[in-house]
Amino acid sequence: KETIIWIDDPISSLDNNNIFFIFGLIDSELCRPNEKNECKYKQLFITTHNLDFFKYLKSIKPIKKGNIEFFIIERNATESHIKLIPDHIKKYTTEYHYLFSKIYQIHETKESEINEDMAYNFGANLRKFLEVHLAFKYPNNKDYNDNLRSFFSNSHNFSIINRITNESSHLREHLERGLQVCDTSEMKQIASVILAKLKENDESQFTELLSGLS
Numbered sequence: 498k499e500t501i502i503w504i505d506d507p508i509s510s511l512d513n514n515n516i517f518f519i520f521g522l523i524d525s526e527l528c529r530p531n532e533k534n535e536c537k538y539k540q541l542f543i544t545t546h547n548l549d550f551f552k553y554l555k556s557i558k559p560i561k562k563g564n565i566e567f568f569i570i571e572r573n574a575t576e577s578h579i580k581l582i583p584d585h586i587k588k589y590t591t592e593y594h595y596l597f598s599k600i601y602q603i604h605e606t607k608e609s610e611i612n613e614d615m616a617y618n619f620g621a622n623l624r625k626f627l628e629v630h631l632a633f634k635y636p637n638n639k640d641y642n643d644n645l646r647s648f649f650s651n652s653h654n655f656s657i658i659n660r661i662t663n664e665s666s667h668l669r670e671h672l673e674r675g676l677q678v679c680d681t682s683e684m685k686q687i688a689s690v691i692l693a694k695l696k697e698n699d700e701s702q703f704t705e706l707l708s709g710l711s
Contacts, residue, residue, distance in 0.1 A: 499538070499539035500537070500538040500539055501538065501539050501540045501541075501542075502527065502538050502540070502541045502542070503541075503542045503543075503544075504523065504541075504542070504543045504544070505544050506544055506545050506546060506547070507519050507523070507543075507545075508520075508545065508547055508550045509546075513549065516547065516549060516550050516553070517553065519550075520550060520553035520554065523543070523554075523557075524557055527541060528541075528557050528558075528560070529560075530560050535560075536560045536561070551586075552590055552591075555567070555587075555590070566581070567581070567582040567586075567587050568580065568581060568582055569581075569582045569583070569586070589709070590709070592625070592629075593626065593629050593630070594706070594709050596622050596623075596625055596626035596629075597626060597706050597709075598709075598710055599615075599618065599619070599622040599626075600619075600622065600623060600626060600688050600691055600692070601688070601692065601707075601710060602615065603615060603619055603684050603685060603688040604685060604688035604689055604692055606685075608681045608682055608685060611681045611684070611685075616681055616684065619684050619688075620661055620662060620664070623658075623661065623662050623687070623691070624662040624663075627641075627645065627648075627658075627662060627691075628641060630695075631644035631645060631647075631648055632644070634648065634698075635647055635648075642659060645658065645659055645662075648694065649694065654690050654694075657683075657687065657690075658687055658690070658691070661683070661684075661687055
């Protein structure tokens with residue numbers, strides 16, 4: 498007797514403008530309370546393969562607090578399973594936000610508590626974050642090293658960060674690094690330098706990035 502709505506991937510083959518239009522239609526028609534300030538249905542399910550559409554769906558505010566959950570369907574060779582969606586997809590709007598969180602995590606974690614996953618992923622995460630950030634900051638430059646040099650007026654910081662991001666994410670040319678233990682104190686120092694520089698360049702953006710971690 499109570500209505501259940503299921504919407505299956507409503508934006509297939511649509512361009513970005515129409516994807517947002519469909520989201521707006523769902524939000525205004527189905528995700529707002531009725532005249533009695535009640536939900537119009539018992540449950541609403543929306544499925545999608547599109548991460549942009551999913552990003553919009555995450556912004557929907559539940560009529561009842563804590564009444565939204567996100568799932569992912571994973572398939573192996575013979576069967577499918579419905580699971581809770583991984584935190585990095587649920588929590589962060591873009592990979593850029595996620596990568597920032599990994600840098601901030603190194604900064605905030607005590608050196609003795611940095612585990613192997615955090616340590617060995619730091620260089621690659623830092624490189625990817627800087628590639629995205631610098632591509633937007635310096636759209637006319639083409640080379641990562643040139644962008645990084647422009648970003649750090651301090652040549653010492655440039656040299657250290659350039660070495661770490663190259664050696665840690667491209668081991669082939671630096672085989673000797675693969676035989677060494679990661680230096681966690683150096684990682685924390687670099688994370689602090691990056692965060693300080695981001696704040697110095699654009700404090701309002703830095704504040705927004707921090708707010709996305711809560």
